[in-house]
Each structure stands twice: as C-alpha cells, then as structure tokens.
Amino acid sequence: MIIPKINLRVPRYVIVIFIFLTGIIACKKALLDADFAGFSNPKHFPSPTYHFETNNITKEGFVLGRKLFYEKMLSANNTISCANCHIQSAAFSHNGHSVSHGIHDLLGTRNSPAIMNLAWSKTFMWDGGIFDLDLQPVAPITNRVEMDEHLENVLNKLSASPVYPVMFEKAFGSTEITSARLLKALSQFMLMCVSDKSKYDSVQLGTGAVFTMEENEGYLLFKQKCNSCHTEPLFTDNSFRNNGIPQTNINDSGRGKVTLQASDVYTFKVPSLRNLSFTVPYMHDGRFFTLEEVLDHYANHVQPTPNLDPLLQQGTNLGISLTTVQRQQIIAFLKTLDDHAFVRNPDLSEQ
Amino acid sequence: MKKICLLAGAAVVMMTSCKKDDTPGYNTTINAPLSVEFDNIAGAADLELNTGTYTNAAGEDFTVTKLKYYVSNFVLTKTDGTVYTVPQDSCYFLIDESDEDTHEPVLSVPEGEYKTISFVLGVDSLRNTMDVSHRTGVxxxxxxxxxxxxxxxxxxxxxxMEGLSAASSMGDYMYHIGGFGGYSSATINNIKKITLDLTTRGVPQVKSGKETNIHLMVDVLKMFNGSSNVSIAANSMVMFDPYSTTIADNYANMIRHDHTEN
Structure with a gap:
C-alpha cells in the first residue's frame, strides 16, 4: 500500500475532518461485516414459517439478494427493479400509488404490499396465490404490467454481467446462475426485512418506551375491536377476509380467483398494520389515503357484499362501532407500530 | 483351443442368464431403454401445426398453433405382475409438438415384458409444491x-393448446389447463393418471442392446369431443377456471396405445 505524503500546508482541521469522515465511512461499511448474524427471531414473535433448512441465510447470499432486489436488469427493458414498487422509506411498499406502477408506465390492479416480516407469512400476494417466498419473485418479473421479463433473459443478463457471477460464486459456491439460486438469494434479502423495532415492540419487550395515555387507550380498544384479524405481534392472522369495502368496476374477486371457491370471493389477505405511516395508501387497491378514512369505513360504510366477514356483522349492525374519540385513540396506537429504524436501516438500502 | 473357449464362454453366458432370470431371455437385474412415443394426431389425420385444419364435434373448424403437455411419474407393470416405478427425478417430460426431440421420452426400465404403462398427464401435486431447487429441466x-x-x-x-378458429369471436382459442388441487385450500385438480393396456397392440419386450418403443397416439380432437363436447364459440379462452375440468376430463381419454416396436 502506498501511503500518501500529507502536504503540511493543508490545515490541520482538514486532516482531522478527513480522518473523521474516513472513520464514519469505514464504520458504515463495516456495519454488515461485524454485525451480520443471519436471521434472528425477535423474542416476542412466534416461530417463523419460512423453510430456512433449504435456504440458510449467509452474508454473501443476503448481499447478493440485496443487489438483485435493486437490480433493474430484472425487467424487460432494464428500467424497473423490485425496489421501484417496494421502496424502503415506504416500508418496501409503493407509497402514494393506489395500484402498482410498472414497466412502460402500465398500472396493475392492486396496491403494492409492504415487504416486511415475510418469514412469518404462509402465503404471498393479496390473494395468497403464492405459497412459497422462493416462488414469489416469478410473478412480478414475468407479469406484463410489472417487469414483463422472462426468467431465462434475467439469468442471461446476470451471467453476462461482470459482477454477478462472482457474487453467485461467493453465495452458492460456483458462478452458475440458476433460477433457484436467483430466487433463493432474493428470499434471503426479503427474509432479513424484519420490522421489530417500533415503539410498540419496545413497550412489549420492556426496553424503555412507555405508551402515552392516548396510545394506551387506543391499545385497549385495538385489542377489543381489531386484534382478532390484525393479530399481535405481526398484526395479521394471515387469513383472507372480506372487510366490506364496496366493489369497484374491476370487481376483483380476490382469493376467489385462486381457489375458485365461492366462499373465497371478495376475500383478501389481512395486511399487517405495522408501518402504516409509511405505507399509504391502504386496502388491496389503495383506495384510502388516510387512517381516518379507513376507520370511517369500518365504523360507517361496511357493505353487505358476499362473504362479508362475520366479525363485521353483529346482528343487524354492520362494521365496528367506533366513536370519533376512539378512532383517534386507535390511530395514536397504530402510530406506535411505525418502525423508523426499519425504514432507515442502511443494511437494507441500495449500496 | 479357440473353439473350446467360445463354447465355454457361450455356456457360461447361458448359465448366467438362466440363473439370474425367472423369465427366459431377460436379465431383470439390468435396465434397458424403453422409449414412449407421443404421436400427436387429430382424428384420422396427423397433427400439422399451423397448416392443418380440423373439425370438432361441435362442427367448428380450427387450427393448432401450439400444443404442449407434461407427462410424468411413469409406472410399468410386467406381464408377471411386477411393478416398476421409474425414479421420479428422471421422470418429467414436456411434449412439445413444435420440437420433435421431445416426442419420444426414453425411460430406463428393467428387462422384461410389460402389460401396462401408466403415467400422469400433468405434474403431480408434490412436485408442484416442492422447493424451487428441485425444479430443474423441463x-x-x-x-x-x-x-x-x-x-x-x-x-x-x-x-x-392454442390455435385459430373462426368460431371464436376473437379469432383464436387458448386452453391452458392446470390446477393440482391447491396448497392450503382446496381448488380444482386436473391431474390425470393415464393407464394403458399394452397386451392387445403389442407387449413391449425390453432387452438391452436394443430400444423398444411404445407408440402412443394422442388425438387432440378428443380434447373437444368427449362426454361433454367443448365448443370454441362458447369457451374460447379457458385457463384457471372451473370449466377447465371439463376439458381435462375430455383429454384424459385422448391417448391410446397404437403399436409397439420391439
């Protein structure tokens, strides 16, 4: 290594700043190396459902998965990466977009879901059509209005790149790039997108945070009125339900399309309520832009469409009774599920 | 001296073959090639992609621009009742009418004479849900x-199966048939197990040193014509849909044993 001769005429503070900056950069870069402990199950979470035994997370696999997640070559014209519709600052959703916005400015019919805590998901997509995280990326990559690419082309492009064969070798032992390796690397990155550092988590773990009076009132109401579907601590029970939102012209039958069972028509996956401040808008088609609208729906506008969830019809009353004050308290609680560390975690960002 | 050697050699070979085999002439401890030819036809005519025009029972003319199907999980039964299951990992084939190399999967089975062949038209549910690392080849x-x-x-x-037809308001038809029964909730199951008797049209005599061929006829007209006739006008696009079970029920009868080349 050549040690540069420091010009003594450079003011000392410049050198000090330079050394300081170098230190910061080095620290940031070293963060992953020093701290990479693979996947760890948060104490207050249940056991994950993902099959880690067939995809052991390694630092190299994760780093490769992360690069692939931000890789535009996954799309037909090299313009769209996974991160286009799954933006970290939006908890890996597409905030501001009602429905996903893909290649050639084409629009899908559903809201881009947040990528977080997928290790505990049994099914993927709003309709649960995909039952293995490893198979999930095939859908957006090949969907005509998302990335519109063939997996074979993706593998060819990656194989021809100067960086990927080496990264695949580090992760999987040889430079060969197969669909299984591509998909497993992407899973490794997505599995590491764990959101468990919200104020709620700190309260649960007793690590310092305390709910305000309003948040606590909201929490009590939440447990009484919301928790049966949006079950703690993941804030979803992974079921499919019809929450009574009015049908639109698209007439999306949700899980009905996947199972062809009449009893599944109009049901959608119960989404997690973590990081709601970042994942605007809400519902499978992103029709609501505020939490007030969402709670107003549950309080006043639930429609008796086929397969309306029984929990939303108590006798002749539809929906959930909620006063204005109660709604504000619930929203105050829901904001304690925002995980600022997750949406800013540099290890999950494009490098 | 040479003659004695040859005679002794021949005697040893004969003794060995007699000793190791219950059926004379076959060594059941070794495998030999058995090819299964899927010869796609439309009624009495050979199937010609793009150029051939055929008529279904509903009286609709159509062409075929694409024909592909999976066959898997081959099981063969010998005339003595012994059942041989071809190892699953080497037992998935995609028959593609546009690619002649795919029409004749070659299996490796123990020497002997076989009375039935059975296979799955499609992909079994287990493989549909298997880890992505097991999804290789076809x-x-x-x-x-x-x-x-x-x-x-x-x-x-x-x-x-896809093609053109004036009977369709779109000018074409597409049948994409799948459905393995669902992973966590039940749904349609279009997996069809086909079992064919081989005794009337020629028992395959599988022996090393040659390739025995079971020649099957696959009549795509039977996809349309069955217990319930499929009309292109009424159903020109059928993919993951309840009606797909009608099509699958029909095509489950489209394969027959024509002859065997021993």
Whole structure:
C-alpha cells in the first residue's frame, strides 16, 4: 500500500475532518461485516414459517439478494427493479400509488404490499396465490404490467454481467446462475426485512418506551375491536377476509380467483398494520389515503357484499362501532407500530 | 483351443442368464431403454401445426398453433405382475409438438415384458409444491417450463393448446389447463393418471442392446369431443377456471396405445 505524503500546508482541521469522515465511512461499511448474524427471531414473535433448512441465510447470499432486489436488469427493458414498487422509506411498499406502477408506465390492479416480516407469512400476494417466498419473485418479473421479463433473459443478463457471477460464486459456491439460486438469494434479502423495532415492540419487550395515555387507550380498544384479524405481534392472522369495502368496476374477486371457491370471493389477505405511516395508501387497491378514512369505513360504510366477514356483522349492525374519540385513540396506537429504524436501516438500502 | 473357449464362454453366458432370470431371455437385474412415443394426431389425420385444419364435434373448424403437455411419474407393470416405478427425478417430460426431440421420452426400465404403462398427464401435486431447487429441466421456470408455469397462482400448466378458429369471436382459442388441487385450500385438480393396456397392440419386450418403443397416439380432437363436447364459440379462452375440468376430463381419454416396436 502506498501511503500518501500529507502536504503540511493543508490545515490541520482538514486532516482531522478527513480522518473523521474516513472513520464514519469505514464504520458504515463495516456495519454488515461485524454485525451480520443471519436471521434472528425477535423474542416476542412466534416461530417463523419460512423453510430456512433449504435456504440458510449467509452474508454473501443476503448481499447478493440485496443487489438483485435493486437490480433493474430484472425487467424487460432494464428500467424497473423490485425496489421501484417496494421502496424502503415506504416500508418496501409503493407509497402514494393506489395500484402498482410498472414497466412502460402500465398500472396493475392492486396496491403494492409492504415487504416486511415475510418469514412469518404462509402465503404471498393479496390473494395468497403464492405459497412459497422462493416462488414469489416469478410473478412480478414475468407479469406484463410489472417487469414483463422472462426468467431465462434475467439469468442471461446476470451471467453476462461482470459482477454477478462472482457474487453467485461467493453465495452458492460456483458462478452458475440458476433460477433457484436467483430466487433463493432474493428470499434471503426479503427474509432479513424484519420490522421489530417500533415503539410498540419496545413497550412489549420492556426496553424503555412507555405508551402515552392516548396510545394506551387506543391499545385497549385495538385489542377489543381489531386484534382478532390484525393479530399481535405481526398484526395479521394471515387469513383472507372480506372487510366490506364496496366493489369497484374491476370487481376483483380476490382469493376467489385462486381457489375458485365461492366462499373465497371478495376475500383478501389481512395486511399487517405495522408501518402504516409509511405505507399509504391502504386496502388491496389503495383506495384510502388516510387512517381516518379507513376507520370511517369500518365504523360507517361496511357493505353487505358476499362473504362479508362475520366479525363485521353483529346482528343487524354492520362494521365496528367506533366513536370519533376512539378512532383517534386507535390511530395514536397504530402510530406506535411505525418502525423508523426499519425504514432507515442502511443494511437494507441500495449500496 | 479357440473353439473350446467360445463354447465355454457361450455356456457360461447361458448359465448366467438362466440363473439370474425367472423369465427366459431377460436379465431383470439390468435396465434397458424403453422409449414412449407421443404421436400427436387429430382424428384420422396427423397433427400439422399451423397448416392443418380440423373439425370438432361441435362442427367448428380450427387450427393448432401450439400444443404442449407434461407427462410424468411413469409406472410399468410386467406381464408377471411386477411393478416398476421409474425414479421420479428422471421422470418429467414436456411434449412439445413444435420440437420433435421431445416426442419420444426414453425411460430406463428393467428387462422384461410389460402389460401396462401408466403415467400422469400433468405434474403431480408434490412436485408442484416442492422447493424451487428441485425444479430443474423441463420444470425450471427459467427454461422449458417458463411457458408452462403460473407465477401468480403457483403451479404448472399441464396442458396448453392454442390455435385459430373462426368460431371464436376473437379469432383464436387458448386452453391452458392446470390446477393440482391447491396448497392450503382446496381448488380444482386436473391431474390425470393415464393407464394403458399394452397386451392387445403389442407387449413391449425390453432387452438391452436394443430400444423398444411404445407408440402412443394422442388425438387432440378428443380434447373437444368427449362426454361433454367443448365448443370454441362458447369457451374460447379457458385457463384457471372451473370449466377447465371439463376439458381435462375430455383429454384424459385422448391417448391410446397404437403399436409397439420391439
């Protein structure tokens, strides 16, 4: 290594700043190396459902998965990466977009879901059509209005790149790039997108945070009125339900399309309520832009469409009774599920 | 001296073959090639992609521009009742009418005479749900299987037939038939197990040193014509849909044993 001769005429503070900056950069870069402990199950979470035994997370696999997640070559014209519709600052959703916005400015019919805590998901997509995280990326990559690419082309492009064969070798032992390796690397990155550092988590773990009076009132109401579907601590029970939102012209039958069972028509996956401040808008088609609208729906506008969830019809009353004050308290609680560390975690960002 | 050696050699060979085998002439401890030819036809005519025009029972003329289907999980039964299951990992084939190399999968089976062959027309449910690392060859969604896989509703398309027809308001028809019964909730199951008797049209005599061929006829007209006739006018696009079970029920009868080349 050549040690540069420091010009003594450079003011000392410049050198000090330079050394300081170098230190910061080095620290940031070293963060992953020093701290990479693979996947760890948060104490207050249940056991994950993902099959880690067939995809052991390694630092190299994760780093490769992360690069692939931000890789535009996954799309037909090299313009769209996974991160286009799954933006970290939006908890890996597409905030501001009602429905996903893909290649050639084409629009899908559903809201881009947040990528977080997928290790505990049994099914993927709003309709649960995909039952293995490893198979999930095939859908957006090949969907005509998302990335519109063939997996074979993706593998060819990656194989021809100067960086990927080496990264695949580090992760999987040889430079060969197969669909299984591509998909497993992407899973490794997505599995590491764990959101468990919200104020709620700190309260649960007793690590310092305390709910305000309003948040606590909201929490009590939440447990009484919301928790049966949006079950703690993941804030979803992974079921499919019809929450009574009015049908639109698209007439999306949700899980009905996947199972062809009449009893599944109009049901959608119960989404997690973590990081709601970042994942605007809400519902499978992103029709609501505020939490007030969402709670107003549950309080006043639930429609008796086929397969309306029984929990939303108590006798002749539809929906959930909620006063204005109660709604504000619930929203105050829901904001304690925002995980600022997750949406800013540099290890999950494009490098 | 040479003659004695030859005689002794011949005697040893004869003794060995007699000793190791219950059926004279076959050594059941060794495998030999058995090819199974899927000869796609339309009624009495050979199937000609793009150029041939055929008429179904509903009286509709149509052409075929694409015909692909999976066959897997071959099981053969000997005339003595012994059952041989071809190892599953080497037992998935995609028959593609446009690619002649795919028409004649070659199996490796023990020497002997066989009275039935059975296989799955499609992909079994276990393989539909198996870890992605086991989806190689024709099941690789980045390879031959790319055209035969539903990404949005994880599962293989078992049978794909497309073509043109004036009977369709769109001018064409597409039948993409799949459905393995569902992973966590029940749904349609179009997996069809086909069992064919081989005794009337020629028992295959599998022996090393040659390749025995079971010649099957696959009549695509039977996809339309069955217990319930399929009309292109009424159903020109059928994919993951309850009606797909009618099509699958029909095509489950489209394969017959024509002859065996021993």
């Amino acid at each position: 099941l690789d969604p980045s390879g031959a299987g790319a055209d035969m896989y539903w990404g949005w509703n994880s599962g293989y398309i078992f049978f794909k």
